[in-house]
Amino acid sequence: MVGGVIITHGDLATALLNSADAIAGDIERVLTVCVEGSESTEEIAAMIEDALSRLSREDGIVIFTDMFGGTPTNIALTFLDGSGEDRGGVEVLTGVNLPLILKFLNNRRDSDFKELISQLTEYGRKSIVLASEMLKGGAI
Amino acid sequence: MIILTRVDDRLVHGQLLGAWVPYVGAEMILVVSDKGSDKNFSSCVNSVCAEYGIRVALRSVAEAIEELKADAYKDVKTILVIRELSDAMKLFDAGFKFEKLNIGNIHHKHNGDGRELTRSVILNTEDDEIVEHLSDEGVEVEIRDLPSREPTPYYKRERSDSNE
Numbered sequence: 001m002v003g004g005v006i007i008t009h010g011d012l013a014t015a016l017l018n019s020a021d022a023i024a025g026d027i028e029r030v031l032t033v034c035v036e037g038s039e040s041t042e043e044i045a046a047m048i049e050d051a052l053s054r055l056s057r058e059d060g061i062v063i064f065t066d067m068f069g070g071t072p073t074n075i076a077l078t079f080l081d082g083s084g085e086d087r088g089g090v091e092v093l094t095g096v097n098l099p100l101i102l103k104f105l106n107n108r109r110d111s112d113f114k115e116l117i118s119q120l121t122e123y124g125r126k127s128i129v130l131a132s133e134m135l136k137g138g139a140i
Numbered sequence: 141m142i143i144l145t146r147v148d149d150r151l152v153h154g155q156l157l158g159a160w161v162p163y164v165g166a167e168m169i170l171v172v173s174d175k176g177s178d179k180n181f182s183s184c185v186n187s188v189c190a191e192y193g194i195r196v197a198l199r200s201v202a203e204a205i206e207e208l209k210a211d212a213y214k215d216v217k218t219i220l221v222i223r224e225l226s227d228a229m230k231l232f233d234a235g236f237k238f239e240k241l242n243i244g245n246i247h248h249k250h251n252g253d254g255r256e257l258t259r260s261v262i263l264n265t266e267d268d269e270i271v272e273h274l275s276d277e278g279v280e281v282e283i284r285d286l287p288s289r290e291p292t293p294y295y296k297r298e299r300s301d302s303n304e
Contacts, residue, residue, distance in 0.1 A: 038256075040149070040249065041150060068187075069153065069154065069157050071150050074150070074151075074153055077184050
């Protein structure tokens with residue numbers, strides 16, 4: 001089963017995972033890394049390394065980070081292996097949000113890694129909705 | 141024109157892009173580091189900066205010294221981000237006489253002599269010597285992670301600290 005690591009500034013990662021657990025459950029093999037201002041880049045890298053070592057690269061690991069350009073993402077990027085293997089590997093998805101984590105939990109058993117990544121990328125982009133516009137567009 | 145000189149071991153990250161760049165109206169970030177940067181990181185920093193509409197360049201200390209001497213950034217509002225305080229000192233000694241130095245992130249806690257001025261500024265003895273030296277030279281050293289926060293005052297290391 002594909003594993004996940006959520007890496008964010010502060011406690012957001014833990015809070016997201018707790019919320020996902022409350023809604024969907026089944027959060028096994030999803031780990032969190034909360035990055036604090038007091039940690040050096042080496043310490044952050046070691047925490048990520050530790051999380052990855054507890055999951056299977058062969059099954060695939062999705063690293064979810066909060067924002068493109070932030071420290072959690074910057075350091076996560078150094079773990080991209082770029083192996084181009086058919087199976088497994090490590091991918092980084094930025095801009096994590098709750099719908100994205102829920103989708104991950106629901107789909108990760110049934111899709112292969114590459115397919116899962118493209119589903120998640122597309123889904124994450126669509127998960128922000130201007131409600132008034134949607135309601136105007138098509139009343140059910 | 142260098143509009144902000146900052147020591148930050150996280151280099152280009154959220155605080156810089158989200159707060160300092162808009163605060164000072166920067167058009168460019170010049171990263172100075174002698175420690176090789178990860179390839180994925182460098183290419184991503186390029187894309188991030190493109191996203192924010194800002195140019196970025198990575199230089200070694202020696203390259204930066206040459207460019208600053210030649211005033212290569214005089215027409216571009218540039219933030220200088222230096223990985224280490226000791227690198228900032230080298231730039232200063234080589235003739236780049238900044239009047240103000242912002243300290244954002246330094247995490248020197250591993251050699252046993254690190255002391256925590258703020259959660260993200262942990263200075264070792266060498267860093268303290270550099271800060272004191274720069275202050276003696278008239279540089280205003282400011283410990284401040286974000287423009288929206290008050291600077292944290294620097295205070296000298298008590299000599300007994302170094303024996304702890």
